[in-house]
Every structure is written in C-alpha cells, then in structure tokens.
Amino acid sequence: MTVTPLWREKARRLRALHLEPSILVLVNAWDAASARVVAGAPGCRAVATASHSIAAAHGYDDGEHIPLDLMIAAIARIATAVDLPVTADLESGYGDVAATVRAAIRAGAVGGNLEDGMKPLEHAVRAVETAVATGHEVGTPFVLNARTDAYLSGPPKTALTEAVERGTAYLDAGADCVFVPGCTDPKDIRELVTAFGHGRLSLLGVPALPRPAELAALGVARVSYGPYPQRWALEAVTRHAEALLAGRPTDDPNGHSHP
Template sequence: MNASPAAAAELRRLHDDPRLLQVVNVWDVASARTVAALPETLALATASHAIAATFGYPDGERIPIDLMLDMVGRIAAAVDVPVSADLEAGYGDPGETIRRAVGLGVAGANLEDELRPLPEAVAAVEAAVAAAEAEGVPFALNARTDAWLRGHDRPRDVWVADAIERGRAYLDAGATCVFVPGDFGEDVVAELVDGLGERRLSVIGLPSIPPPARLEELGVARISYGPYPQRLALGSLQDAAAYLYRGGVLPSGIRPLT
C-alpha cells in the first residue's frame, strides 16, 4: 500500500500551516487507534524508541529494520490520518528505508544526523528526498539534528549555530522542517526559528520547552513527544498493578479503547 500522495500532501500542509502541528507519538496499532480516535488528532508520529522497547530492543537502530517497518506499516494501515515514522538514522541506507516506508503507507519520517560530518548528513537527506520523489509522494521529511542531544556540552552559541547551519543545509536538500530535540527554553527556540525560518522548526515536548500556544506564536512548525507517551501509559499500568496487588479493585466505567 503506497503512501497516498494526498495524505503526504496533507502532512506537508500541516507543517506549513500557521497553527502548530501537535503529534502524539504511538508505538503499536492499539496506541495509534486510541490517539487517532480523538477529533484533535490531525496526524500521528511513531516513536522508534517506544517501538524498539515494545519488542525488547534498546534504542539506537538495534531493532531489526524489518520488524520496525512492519510495525510502522501496521500503524499506517490502521488509521485514517497521515503517519510520520521515526526511522532513526535510516538503518544504514536512508534512501532504501524511506522507499520501503512509503510503500507501507507512511507519509513522512524523521531522519537523524547523529552529528555525522555535514556532507554525509546532507547526502542522507538528499537520498531520502529522492527516494520519496521517485515513488511520486510529496514526503514530509523531518530532518533531525542532534546538535543539542550530542553536543550541548559545547557553549550555547556554538551548538545553536551548528543546529542552524545543519538545519539550513537539510532544508536546502529538500527537508520539510528541521527537528532539534532538546530541553531548552524559549530564548533558544526563538533563535532557532530566526535562523531556520518560521514553520521550519520541530521540537520535542520536554520540561523547558514552552507550551504549545507559545510555540505557535514563536513560529514553530511541530511538536512531538518521543517515547514519553509510552512511558506515561506504562507508568499508569505499573501504578494500577501495584494498586491491585494492595487489594484494590478495578474501577467501573473502563473505556474499551481498542
């Protein structure tokens, strides 16, 4: 099931829209259907860390690519909204990985640079964009730079400048927006928007990141939440199990969400 060009175009439009795109990350069909059932859900994103954990693998491309893509495809087939897949650094072949993801119905993806040398990272973005174009899909590529995650021990002005330089290069190579995950405040968000352009920055909802309404005012394109929705869900499960072990009983009115 090739990704619908209309779904991919809609995902691109949502990134360009003046409204902030909020995507709650999911990790299996049950979580995808649960979030997609909300009328506020305009698109979904998978979380590679959460999918890997589902199958007992650590994060960082340790899960076999076939297993990751199978779950991504199941999620895309289970919902009626566009799905953006977290495909880590491309599993050794970004172009081929994106081509396979498009064939499974995926409308967009994250692609990490792992702070590799810039020419190598740009080549990966170019390969991903070319692969989607060859399939006839206006793919929404969320090009991630790890300038903060792997380099925030550097002075702030250094890593911010690095993120902007890398992000501009990825946009020039055809990326839809630039994902700079990190736990930084509003002043850094404003610097990144100024350097990359409005509706070109994607962030993750960590404690120091401003709330969605303020991100929208600042010109941010997208916010996602990585593995944290899964952690919230599993934390609630663990708390419920502990309560039952203490002699508690299940409450009435449990919603049949799946």
C-alpha cells in the first residue's frame, strides 16, 4: 500500500493544526454533502467524520453495528469530496485495529479516533500501539486521537484520575492527542492539559462545555461535535416537514416562503 505526497501533506497539516494558537474546531460530517457544507464554511481547516451519524444514515445503531465496508465507503466519499484533511471516527477498531486503520488510510483519512471503551488498560494501550505502527507502515504517521471513556462510563469521583492515567499511557504509546468526551469542568480541563501537555487534549462539544475561545485559553487543542451536526440538520428537516405537511408556510434557507 502506498500513499501520495498530497496524503502526507494533509497528515502533516492535521498534526500541525493541533499546535496552533487557535483551537481546532471540527464540525463532524456524515456524507459527501455534509462534508462539502462544513468544508465550505469560513474558518474550516479540517473535516471529521462521526461514526454515530454515518451509522444512522445507513440505518444502523452506533457501536460498530454498521458493517465496516459501509463505514469505510462513507469515509472515502467524504475524503474525496473535500480538499481539507479528514480525520475519521473508527470507534474501537471493528475487531481488527490494523486492518481498520489501513482501510481508513486507503479511503483517504489522514487521522482517526480510536476509543477504549474502558477495556483493561494494557489492551487499550496495545490497540493504540497497533494503530500508530500501522500508520508508520504506510510511510507516514496517522494522526491518532485516542479516546478514553473515563467520564462517560467510569465512576464520576475517579474520572479525572482514570482519564489522566489512560491518556498519559496512550500518548506514551504514540497517540497524538487524547479525546476525553464528557469532561466539561474547567478545573478538570486544566488538569488534563497539564498532564498531557500542549496540543494534546481533545474534547466533545456538548452544551455544558465552555465555548471554543475559552477552551483555547485553557490549552485545549481541539473540539469536535460528534453526532450533533446531523441532529441539528434533522431537526431542521423535521421542522420544515411538519410545517409543509400541515399546510403551513415555511421559509427556505434563501428566505423564500413556500406555500
């Protein structure tokens, strides 16, 4: 398997974006159309996929229920649709981390998320090591965002300690940054930044999370929005559909009223 100079340049660019003064904001896409919309928005510097949203678009529940070939095909369409670096949500690796990372790279992704599901730490570290090694095998580093679910499924009192232990281990294993969804408290965020270092912490944009500018001031490298962009889009479709089906007028995005 070979990668092009353009792929290498995109991987280099994605890694560098984590170290810039302004936080990397990733609005997650789930198909070519949403990817083009996101990439066309002023200030967009990279595109992330959302496994939950891709699965939903194909009629599957989240959690690796969608067949891997369908997930990879969606990633490929997104990567082909935009000129920006694409980082892919690879869930837990679909049972074969090396094969999944290779498939994602072949599809055009230059980085990816890999979640631990709170598996025993040694197993989770091995998965990170495998993903990193697979990236190197193809000739350039794969920008790995190693996710820990310490704040989602662990005891709240030990979430910070667990996240620090796991995140530090993933960075030592070669991950580029650590994704800690569920962490929203500024005090905890500061401690995670201190533990991981500059350009290493990634968070999920939920309503309770501080705004991106505040996160940047705290030292957070990136924030992504997971399934929320698709939900926002579907809420808009629902609103317009209900109005049209009830015989009420509804405004389209260009301000024209439809009877």
